[in-house]
Amino acid sequence: MVDLRLGAGIAAGRLSGALIRALGLGGATTVPGRLARALVPDLLARLGRGLARGSVLVSGTNGKTTTARLLAWIGRRAGWACVHNRAGANLPAGIAAALLGQSALDGRVRGELGVFEVDEAALPLVSRALRPRVVVLGNLFRDQLDRYGEIDLVADRWRAALRDLPAEAAVIYNADDPLVADVARLRPGGRTFGIADPSLRRGERLEHAADGRYCYRCGIPYTYGAAYLGHLGEYHCARCGTARPPLDVGAAEVRLDGIAGSRFVLVAEGERAALTTVLPGLYNVYNVLAAAAAALALGIPLEAVAGAVREFVPAFGRGERMTIAGHPAYMLLAKNPAGFNEVLRSVLAEGRPIVAVIAINDLVADGRDVSWLWDVDFEMLADRCRLAVVTGVRAQDMAVRLKYAGLPQGTIAVEPDEARALRRGVGALQAGEPLYVLPTYTAMLRLRHILARDGVVHTSWED
Numbered sequence: 001m002v003d004l005r006l007g008a009g010i011a012a013g014r015l016s017g018a019l020i021r022a023l024g025l026g027g028a029t030t031v032p033g034r035l036a037r038a039l040v041p042d043l044l045a046r047l048g049r050g051l052a053r054g055s056v057l058v059s060g061t062n063g064k065t066t067t068a069r070l071l072a073w074i075g076r077r078a079g080w081a082c083v084h085n086r087a088g089a090n091l092p093a094g095i096a097a098a099l100l101g102q103s104a105l106d107g108r109v110r111g112e113l114g115v116f117e118v119d120e121a122a123l124p125l126v127s128r129a130l131r132p133r134v135v136v137l138g139n140l141f142r143d144q145l146d147r148y149g150e151i152d153l154v155a156d157r158w159r160a161a162l163r164d165l166p167a168e169a170a171v172i173y174n175a176d177d178p179l180v181a182d183v184a185r186l187r188p189g190g191r192t193f194g195i196a197d198p199s200l201r202r203g204e205r206l207e208h209a210a211d212g213r214y215c216y217r218c219g220i221p222y223t224y225g226a227a228y229l230g231h232l233g234e235y236h237c238a239r240c241g242t243a244r245p246p247l248d249v250g251a252a253e254v255r256l257d258g259i260a261g262s263r264f265v266l267v268a269e270g271e272r273a274a275l276t277t278v279l280p281g282l283y284n285v286y287n288v289l290a291a292a293a294a295a296l297a298l299g300i301p302l303e304a305v306a307g308a309v310r311e312f313v314p315a316f317g318r319g320e321r322m323t324i325a326g327h328p329a330y331m332l333l334a335k336n337p338a339g340f341n342e343v344l345r346s347v348l349a350e351g352r353p354i355v356a357v358i359a360i361n362d363l364v365a366d367g368r369d370v371s372w373l374w375d376v377d378f379e380m381l382a383d384r385c386r387l388a389v390v391t392g393v394r395a396q397d398m399a400v401r402l403k404y405a406g407l408p409q410g411t412i413a414v415e416p417d418e419a420r421a422l423r424r425g426v427g428a429l430q431a432g433e434p435l436y437v438l439p440t441y442t443a444m445l446r447l448r449h450i451l452a453r454d455g456v457v458h459t460s461w462e463d
Contacts, residue, residue: 009040029089033096044129047099050109060138063287068117070291077308083111124161137173143336176232179212193289196250201226230338249293258349273306281346317444329435337375353386357425359443360394382406391421
């Protein structure tokens with residue numbers, strides 16, 4: 001029997017999406033889902049049941065867009081029809097919109113596997129509705145404190161999500177993150193991923209941006225054999241013995257090639273595969289590991305995973321490559337201290353002074369509190385930046401931060417208008433020199449809108 005209410009919800013959502021796109025008001029990545037869910041509150045659950053291979057949910061502070069996009073790419077290369085919220089709308093309405101785009105009026109979904117990035121705070125709600133086959137937990141760092149609160153609050157929400165998971169669901173988690181590993185202990189049998197190359201260690205002391213530095217069982221500081229990124233690394237507690245779990249999927253022999261990407265050996269269950277990726281930085285090695293571990297859990301062979309990773313193109317704004325006025329340019333989203341530090345390390349690995357446009361907004365989707373700028377190690381730019389053009393709503397705050405980081409007078413230019421900031425950055429480049437664009441989330445959308453208008457990139461929903 002046809003469910004008239006479900007059909008009406010799907011029709012209303014799809015019609016609203018068509019109107020939004022026809023009127024040039026955006027990509028309709030959220031409103032259709034919001035409207036349809038208002039009419040059919042259990043829409044997510046009902047459409048999710050139509051996915052024959054189930055759903056994979058990817059969550060974490062950093063990297064969920066890239067990880068989900070890569071996993072969907074691997075799935076498609078394996079011959080599966082994937083439904084994916086590729087524009088990054090990761091709240092329930094955005095996931096519903098992605099499903100609506102592949103649904104008939106009778107509720108049948110034209111797709112086999114759902115791959116959805118999920119907002120950290122929304123994971124319990126989405127998980128309860130979709131009853132996922134696989135959950136991927138990436139990392140937890142301070143981010144948008146005014147919205148999420150401290151990372152322990154997000155961890156509590158994740159624990160609630162894991163308690164409600166179906167018994168047969170697989171949990172894939174980052175073993176190098178002590179808080180994520182503590183959350184995942186609720187689910188014995190979870191599969192782990194992490195770095196298996198001690199040569200990448202950055203000493204035994206954690207950087208300033210590190211968060212989860214205390215044992216979650218007894219409260220004393222962890223002892224690190226190797227710290228790789230923020231609080232991620234090989235850790236153990238001298239009092240209770242809690243330690244990084246053994247790795248099921250690891251990255252060995254890692255070679256970071258700056259903005260060009262990286263190479264490493266993917267090790268899983270005794271098998272090894274040489275892997276290259278254009279995704280820059282150690283933080284993206286973690287993203288590749290997360291997607292690979294999920295793909296292996298879904299039954300995709302290791303060599304097929306490695307082959308798909310080699311051909312993968314980054315998501316918009318996440319190591320995205322473009323050409324502006326004849327110059328190579330890279331856009332790297334940077335929205336919290338740990339992520340920003342890794343972006344800076346990647347661009348500085350080129351070994352020459354850089355020209356950068358740094359765009360800082362404090363809109364709701366960015367978090368209204370920009371005090372986190374003082375936790376980023378901008379000091380590493382002090383003698384490595386030929387010009388930093390700062391723009392966005394909080395351009396002045398960024399300029400003050402760079403001044404206190406030690407950038408010489410004359411290397412900081414304030415230009416609140418984003419289009420003029422891009423032109424000023426390009427104008428400072430020498431022949432063949434790249435421009436690095438480092439924006440927060442809404443600043444990235446604004447800059448991409450300008451670049452799309454100028455024909456440099458596609459809009460984010462077309463990407």
